[in-house]
Amino acid sequence: MTAIPLGPQEWGPGAVPDPLSERRHGLVGAQVSRIDGPLKVRGAARFAAEVPLPGMLYASLAFSSIPKGRIATIDTAAAESAPGVVLVMTHRNAPRMNPVPAFLTAEKAAAGDDLPVMQDDRIHWNGQPIALVLAHTQEQADHARSLIRATYQAEPAVTSFAAAKAGELKPATFAGHPLDVQIGDAEAALAAAPYRVDATYRTPRHNHNAIELHAATLAWDGDELTVHDCTQGVAHEAWSLAQAFGISEDQVHVSSPYVGGGFGGKCLWQHQTLAAAAARLAGSPVRIMLSREGVYRIVGGRAATEQRVAIGARADGRFDALIHTGTVMKTAHNTLPEPFIMSAMCLYAAGSMKLGIQTAELDMLANTFMRAPGESVGSFALESAIDELAEQLGIDPVELRIRNEPDADPVSGRPFSSRHLVEAYRTGAMRFGWDRRDSTPGTRREGEWLIGMGTATATYPYARMPGGAARITLSRDGRARVEIAAHEMGMGTATAQTQITAERLGLPLDHVTFAYGDSSYPGAVLAGGSQQTASIGSSVIAAHRELVGELLKLVGDDSPLAGLDSTEVGARDGGLCDLGDPRRWESYTDILNRAERQELSVEASAPPPVEAATWSMHSYGALFCEARVSAGTGETRVSRFLGSFDCGRIINAKTAASQFRGGIIMGLGLALMEETLFDERNGRIMNPSLSEYHVPVHLDVPQIDVIWSDIPDPRAPMGARGIGEIGITGVGAAVANAVYNATGKRVRDLPVTLDKLL
Numbered sequence: 001m002t003a004i005p006l007g008p009q010e011w012g013p014g015a016v017p018d019p020l021s022e023r024r025h026g027l028v029g030a031q032v033s034r035i036d037g038p039l040k041v042r043g044a045a046r047f048a049a050e051v052p053l054p055g056m057l058y059a060s061l062a063f064s065s066i067p068k069g070r071i072a073t074i075d076t077a078a079a080e081s082a083p084g085v086v087l088v089m090t091h092r093n094a095p096r097m098n099p100v101p102a103f104l105t106a107e108k109a110a111a112g113d114d115l116p117v118m119q120d121d122r123i124h125w126n127g128q129p130i131a132l133v134l135a136h137t138q139e140q141a142d143h144a145r146s147l148i149r150a151t152y153q154a155e156p157a158v159t160s161f162a163a164a165k166a167g168e169l170k171p172a173t174f175a176g177h178p179l180d181v182q183i184g185d186a187e188a189a190l191a192a193a194p195y196r197v198d199a200t201y202r203t204p205r206h207n208h209n210a211i212e213l214h215a216a217t218l219a220w221d222g223d224e225l226t227v228h229d230c231t232q233g234v235a236h237e238a239w240s241l242a243q244a245f246g247i248s249e250d251q252v253h254v255s256s257p258y259v260g261g262g263f264g265g266k267c268l269w270q271h272q273t274l275a276a277a278a279a280r281l282a283g284s285p286v287r288i289m290l291s292r293e294g295v296y297r298i299v300g301g302r303a304a305t306e307q308r309v310a311i312g313a314r315a316d317g318r319f320d321a322l323i324h325t326g327t328v329m330k331t332a333h334n335t336l337p338e339p340f341i342m343s344a345m346c347l348y349a350a351g352s353m354k355l356g357i358q359t360a361e362l363d364m365l366a367n368t369f370m371r372a373p374g375e376s377v378g379s380f381a382l383e384s385a386i387d388e389l390a391e392q393l394g395i396d397p398v399e400l401r402i403r404n405e406p407d408a409d410p411v412s413g414r415p416f417s418s419r420h421l422v423e424a425y426r427t428g429a430m431r432f433g434w435d436r437r438d439s440t441p442g443t444r445r446e447g448e449w450l451i452g453m454g455t456a457t458a459t460y461p462y463a464r465m466p467g468g469a470a471r472i473t474l475s476r477d478g479r480a481r482v483e484i485a486a487h488e489m490g491m492g493t494a495t496a497q498t499q500i501t502a503e504r505l506g507l508p509l510d511h512v513t514f515a516y517g518d519s520s521y522p523g524a525v526l527a528g529g530s531q532q533t534a535s536i537g538s539s540v541i542a543a544h545r546e547l548v549g550e551l552l553k554l555v556g557d558d559s560p561l562a563g564l565d566s567t568e569v570g571a572r573d574g575g576l577c578d579l580g581d582p583r584r585w586e587s588y589t590d591i592l593n594r595a596e597r598q599e600l601s602v603e604a605s606a607p608p609p610v611e612a613a614t615w616s617m618h619s620y621g622a623l624f625c626e627a628r629v630s631a632g633t634g635e636t637r638v639s640r641f642l643g644s645f646d647c648g649r650i651i652n653a654k655t656a657a658s659q660f661r662g663g664i665i666m667g668l669g670l671a672l673m674e675e676t677l678f679d680e681r682n683g684r685i686m687n688p689s690l691s692e693y694h695v696p697v698h699l700d701v702p703q704i705d706v707i708w709s710d711i712p713d714p715r716a717p718m719g720a721r722g723i724g725e726i727g728i729t730g731v732g733a734a735v736a737n738a739v740y741n742a743t744g745k746r747v748r749d750l751p752v753t754l755d756k757l758l
């Protein structure tokens, strides 16, 4: 085993790449099976709703049936006298709680909205919790909840996108940045362009449908609150709940070792706060598990968008103008305008650009993050428009994209850290058999099935949020334990991070424990924005640098490592060696033994994420889809799909392939099925169940081929840019473009359902 030097201290200009990024044939990149796989298969991995607490009561929520107004009367008498009921909580008896900052408004804010939780008689959306019942069994709680009767004083509410658009539109900002780009005069360039497309694309609301329902089991011990939850932000949730109850964040202990799917939806919603309030009132531990309907009523989803994409091009295909503007819906109580211009901001060179988003506010459940917010639906519009332009120009859509490949970030002008999208296209096209596509729509047919091929670009930005930190404890038996307040939502974090740490420390895989999912661990590391791997990776590098420094302080004069500083040593074979002379080696065990130490524990914070402000850093993918559309029924079956990705180094080939496929499957749902049906008369979601809100099932999913460049990004920890969200991006357009090629019908509003093809 060759020795591995320390990872970089800084990530800005002049920083050396992470030595792990170039390492081949080791643990990084290997197909390691999930460490938590056997536990999950045996049912031994205990999820939030499976933690038993003595004397625990079960909660059930009643929801409002109007979108805005006041509760006039609420009759809880029948519920209170129902069998097994211990408590009915409404705004009349709920404990006083402080407002909780909405997500993105403070470093550790985790709440879906900034609304008061059952503190007054006001109703803010149709489906807002109005009562919580505690009983000895779930069935008793659910039954009692069904006996609650409320009457309302309704007030006028904005419950349609059209009405909201007719009101005041606001310029959108995302995490403090305006979503507005103007380069040159794009409208004039569009008008002057010899070739142009200019179309409106629409995407509907989407609801979260993680397999694991939102659930928490929690208990108070005096002023200390312990929450077993399924969350993407343990540290964020601890801080946010502390705000609500006026206690310090270290009085809240959030444990979340397993999350059965998150996708942006598993943050702090009102159910955890309400359950904690009810537990305090009843003096008993409480378990709350939302019904599937409950998830639709109180957990936000993706907001609807209306997007204009206009491209002006020359005969050779080069863009003179790129316009991507439009409106998204939002509430006044959250901070996420679906940022659909993100793909247009990084993908194409254009002589002029106009990108911008406005928000239209509705009285509805707060919308929120849902896998690749912005790119998922923005790439549908942008990549559909490029397909439309390619046909007009008579240029192959792959070739058209390649002709508009930028040399540097088209908006910021910053150099790309690493970009191999063209190679991803060439490799993907060859493997998919793109050259067999007939550019004339509707020409390929087998029986009733019209067959077409479509392509689209996938992209998602690299990010690393501030707040990363890690503790590493090395013990005398040569084992290491890493602790980080990070998360495993099923994507393979625990496995990938164990591989990385073992490789970095020169230890076998089974000598490393990666401990996560607990707010008592260091750091505020969100599992979101496809940045957790980078955040954990840079935190471990920082802690590892600290560890090696401390180890070298312990080596004595008779150690082979005597006199070396930490830049001169590397890790190999369970110890440290002189990089210049690797035979000068000493095991961790010997170092600790000689120093008479049982263990050595260090903690460090990751340096600020300056890399993403220095370079333009994005993951990329080239997608290829073959779709079959029934000429009789209009039914679309995706028959083949290929994703060719350029996301930097891939850390675990097995879990990464699964991540990409999972994202693409979610994209097939976005393309063909998913749509929240919203009653515009009263703001009520009409299909709050998996029987009426359709997501892909096995029969809807074809063979999905995924390949990747595996070219390390020299600016990212481990050379890896993140793969959590890119899989869903571009899929909507790849499918719609394939459907067009099959049928000659251009569908510009998702989902592509059969009624739009007949």
Ligand code: MOS
Residues within 6 Å of the ligand: 232, 262, 263, 264, 265, 369, 370, 371, 372, 373, 527, 528, 529, 530, 725
């Ligand atoms: Mo993701 S929408 O950042 O969990």
